[in-house]
Amino acid sequence: MSYPGYPPAGGSYPPASGPYQQAPGGYPPQPGAYPPQGGYYTPQPGAFPPGAGYPPQAGGYPPQAGGYAPQAGGYPPQAGGYPAAPGGGFPPQAGGYPAAQPGTYPNMPPAAGGWGAQPGFGAPGGGMPQGYPGVPAPGQQPMPVYPGAPNPSMPGYGGGVPTGPTPPAAPAVNKGYRGTIKDFPGADPLRDVEVLRKAMKGFGTDENAIIELLGSRSNKQRVPLKAAYKTTYGKDLVSDLKSELRGNFESLVLAMLKAPAHFDASELREAISGAGTDEACLIEILSSRSNAEIREITKIYKAEYGKSLEDAISGDTSGHFRRLLVSLSQGNRDEKETVDISMAKQDAQKLHAAGENKVGTDESQFNAILCARSKPHLRQVFHEYQQMCGKDIEKSICGEMSGNVESGMVAVVKCIKNTPAYFAERLHKAMQGAGTKDRTLIRIMVSRSEVDMLDIRQEYLRLYGKSLYTAISGDTSGDYKKLLLKLCGGSD
Template sequence: MSYPGYPSGSDGYPPQGGAYPPQQGMYPPAGGGYPPQAGGYPSQPGGYPSQPGSYPPQAGGYPPAAGGYPPQAGGYPGQPGGYPGFPPQGGGYPQGQPGAYPSMPPAGGWGGQPGYGTPGGGMPQGYPGGPAPGQQSMPGYPGTGPTPNPSMPGMPGYGGGMPSGPGAPTVPAMNRGFRGTIKDFPGADPFRDVEVLRKAMKGFGTNEDAIIELLGARSNKQRVPMVKAYKTTYGKDLIHDLKSELTGHFEELVLAMMKTPAEYDAFELKHAIVGAGTDELCLIEILSSRSNAEIHEINTVYKAEYGKSLEDAIQGDTSGHFRRLLVSLCQGNRDERETVDIALAKQDAQKLYAAGEHKLGTDESQFNAILCSRSKPHLRQVFLEYQQMCGKDIEKSICKEMSGDLESGMLAVVKCIKNTPAFFAERLNKAMKGMGTKDCTLIRIMVTRSEVDMLDIRQEYQRTYGKSLYTDISGDTSGHYKKLLLKLCGGSD
């Protein structure tokens, strides 16, 4: 379906002749302004220009072209387990120098602005969290030791504690570029987008296909501003109108896509706690896969929306060592450095062995301390050292030493840390397997991972289950709900 001045074809913007004539001082501005001219926004040497506001739109959308931040092929790296970046605050990203790490934040991390994955909203998972260059050894450089962790000073034998001596090897993390399926649409304008939504909902019947085509082609940071633009333009609430026009799981999916990442996570955590029975795996899924900055933002939104802290809600609905695990995770205080000290990983593997397999009974607090505070690259090395030390995977030891919610919670944390895309592929398969579909889980993962690592999840799904995620979604869902889920999936492998 096409709309005057806003073609529905693949070309998208700009409008055709006769619509939105450029006026002095109005959209679009003169040459050099918005939308970008052919060739995209001129990039500055070493990275994005330091412009206030959001990313300049690039031809083809996110990721940025070669020469952007950081200076490596593939654009800005997608980090495992976190949301993609919201627009940075004034000043943009610092300009990177070829061959060097980007500038690090001061102790305590980036400023606590809303959003995910950028200097305005905290680091994405796996992004170096240590001091500035000159204070931290480069990964793999001979003679390096661990660097202090400002969030956990003085932890014995780790981070801010004793180094493991000269010559200790380190393991750098690997960045693979943007791995999501939904990218920024070049030149998207929320005021023009809400015209499409209004026409799709106005009159007799609803044009669901127009809604799917629009929302399935916009990133989260382009969808969320539509709510305010809709109210500004029409004096009505977009969420209310969507609820009145849509039904069923399609409605749930659309509404999930209109929330910010923190709002949606807080919403899901709330329903996991107060619903008919606690959805323990939902709690673990969210808290074990989000970065520190994302968890802090979730805590802020949860308190503002529901009048109590997330920790208090968890305390009141869970018990025992499982409650301690969740409370530890919701602090958002995990070390987030990329480098790994092999000697310290061996020490932690020995501690886990001594706390479980090597003693009568289990010291659950030792598992909790290591799994909830150590960095994810470090823990992956710990799991490897553990397997080499005692001849079995850490998962098998957890199954032997623990039971109930604690066992399932610890297993989920380990699986998420070991291989985040494989963890979500398993969650998706279980959501669609057997009688009935766990639509809440299916919607949550498809929405929250579509701009993070959906390409990797699809690969793991195909490798593990011998068929594509796209095929299973097609066979397990229907109608407009299926169409929009497949947009988030992005294709078949």
Template sequence: MAARGTVKPFANFNASHDAEVLYKAMKGLGTDEEAILTLIAARSNSQRQHIKSAYKSTYGKDLVDDLKSELGGKFETLIVALMTPPVSYDIYELRNAIKGAGTDEKVLIEILASRMASQIKEIATAYKAEYDSNLEDDITGDSSGHFMRLMVILLQANRQQGVDQGAIKTDAEGLFAAGEQKFGTEEETFITILGNRSAAHLNKVFDEYRKLSGFEIEESVQRETSGSLKELLLAVVKCARSVPAYFAESLYCGLKGAGTDDHTLIRIMVSRSEVDMLDIRAQFRKMFATSLYSMIKNDTSGDYRKTLLLLCGGDDA
């Protein structure tokens, strides 16, 4: 599968040369932010790791520590995120979401609903190695009820493969009976079906569900559930339909309104820049009749904006 990212490995890559450029941008009076952001946004994450090693070998200093001491604010947060390997970045975000003041369910939902099974397994292993703590235990210790149970199912990363033709109708009927057809909702059924079936299978179930009930599954989830369980179920449904569309909507919500949700903006732009940012941009244009580029341009400023626009990779006006 061709990567649909906007950030590609830099062709004539030379880690020592890049380390020197960054060193010079930071030494002496004042910092050359432009040189830093232009270089870092134009290298793949694995190339950035090589630059980090070359920097340490040449200057005996930690590149990320130096960047932190020279930069500030959202720009610093964004550059540091770009310098972090993808799995390390995911586990850092999950850890902060669980261990901070109050649980940031939005982060848990976004990462666990959108990552592939192989990535979830990698995340769980890396989390254990880094924090000497079990991700599942930390999440269950910090959440409860149906929300927690669906989180646990997603963490198992054991979705069945392919489409089970024989179960499409049964699953659709099960969801209908558990929600729209009864007084009160049997959340169990929603959790089991949405948490365990493949995306391809779920899309067939959603079609069947619409024929059966006259509703899109999203409408029923909105009506039949509430709170964090509702948000998690909706994320699972949206990611089954289209992961890029799910991220396009999250970015739009993060950019519109009075204040920009920079935490979400940084996390998505960094974690999707080498994966499917081109598809996210296309979905964004289709769904919101404006380009991601122009919204970032209007809602952010300074070196932070310049870096985000480079990650966005172009305007679909």
């Protein structure tokens, strides 16, 4: 589905049949000549306008190398016409097309000598495009800029294609809401707790009523049910559910009644203090959450369990794996979206020097880069590393490291490369083979149902040739299966 405010996927922007439609009052592109407009110079045969300045030319405006040069007696600004830039005329830019400005095409570095090494503004042979780049034509509204969308005020970028390194294969960015659970219209906590109370009251439990209600409420609609239940009935909802439900279905229901940060904190606590350490759970949560989410988790962990998350990690892990987890738990990763290619090349060289090009491995260099740099930057680093070494960064890590630090570093790389694919793989492993890792299955289905479950489903189908819905159906049963499938949201 599309997100309010975004154009429908597919087709051109803005949505219209056929080519881009200019608003009334704009300059429609006409082959060969400037169209006459009311209130402007009277059109003369062969040229626009006659007199001092631009001499009449057969066929209309001549193309000028480097764009419109300021000329004495040139086209003066007219009331209601196109505004002239300071200095008279449309000024030529040193070196051709200027660097990207707000409202222009994003993330496209200019090549040497102008856009695509072409004279002028990028049209073939230095000719002028229809309309000044980034400026709406008279009578038109300014165009909003959606990242990655074409700007209709910009014509085709001439014969020049910017040269430079091939960008890394970044995960597809799907616009709009990518979760499967949405707010239920008109949900009322007092009516909802009445349904839950009725489902648990008397002989037997109406599990279907619980599944239908919780499976159709968003997290922010589920969490207040605990307070509303206590207010209405003077009893604890969690305690009543525990007394009525059993097994994995109970665990799933209780997980759905926790706010995301509280749920993550409780999962980290269980991973650290349970029988043995669940290293994969620690890495999964800490490598996939934003800085703000990690800081909220650490605050709740300290309040709930009386010690800092960092101290808990330090007391239960060791060596380079401990350093990796402590670094991730700080919630200080760079979150800028911009990428500096030269810096990415330097980081790729540092990783190569710390691993493949060294006797032994400098894990601390991997730690410093993987835990501090932004995710878009790291995707470029991994691409540069592949170009430089002819080897994928994951394979290098597997060849250079071992044990928990190896699996931890690889998980961080996978999560940064493509988060939905990382979670699809985690779900597949949880259901693969003898026995199901239900804690992992519950955690991912609950925590990603309002984030990127639609993308995880796409990646699961791509990677394993069957839908996530089918996999869950074949590996679980009963009420537990029904509620998991509600979170999954459908088959692909």
